[in-house]
Amino acid sequence: MATNRTFTMLKPDAVANGYIGGILKMINEAGFRIVAMKYTQLTKDAAGKFYEVHKERPFYGELVDYMSSGPIVAAILEKENAVADFRTLIGATDPTKADEGTIRKIYAKSIAANAVHGSDSDENAQIEGDFYFSKLERF
Numbered sequence: 001m002a003t004n005r006t007f008t009m010l011k012p013d014a015v016a017n018g019y020i021g022g023i024l025k026m027i028n029e030a031g032f033r034i035v036a037m038k039y040t041q042l043t044k045d046a047a048g049k050f051y052e053v054h055k056e057r058p059f060y061g062e063l064v065d066y067m068s069s070g071p072i073v074a075a076i077l078e079k080e081n082a083v084a085d086f087r088t089l090i091g092a093t094d095p096t097k098a099d100e101g102t103i104r105k106i107y108a109k110s111i112a113a114n115a116v117h118g119s120d121s122d123e124n125a126q127i128e129g130d131f132y133f134s135k136l137e138r139f
């Protein structure tokens, strides 16, 4: 299923460090339109559910604790080729391996606290957006 939308979260480290404005500016300047947006905090249960696909990975517990540790910004973004272009904009999972000029290279502290989430497929973008937003919250 092809869509022109992706889903992102500005993670607890990015919010705590005061990077919301800087990251949103990069997102806007890269040509993404904000379809939906929410400032919220995941419970441990909700974070566990969101990252269920990673349940078997060794960092799952750490990831769930971290993602529920403070407020985040969740958003649906629209642009042609949104999923792939947003992954390019955020850079590699490990910020030490991220390209220059990417959001993670500029704002991320570590492979765990890596500033931002980006969906990895159209299907997951749909699932992840539905996790946070009702139809009435999309514009």
Ligand code: IDP
Pocket (backbone or CB within 6 Å): 054, 059, 062, 063, 092, 093, 111, 112, 113, 114, 116, 117, 118, 120
């Ligand atoms: P992605 O966010 O670049 O798609 P995934 O492999 O889907 O990376 O991992 C999901 C999230 O889990 C990462 O963004 C990061 O916060 C965390 N993570 C990934 N690998 C590690 C690791 O080796 N140690 C700790 N946390 C990790």
Ligand code: MG
Pocket (backbone or CB within 6 Å): 118, 119, 120
């Ligand atoms: Mg991923």
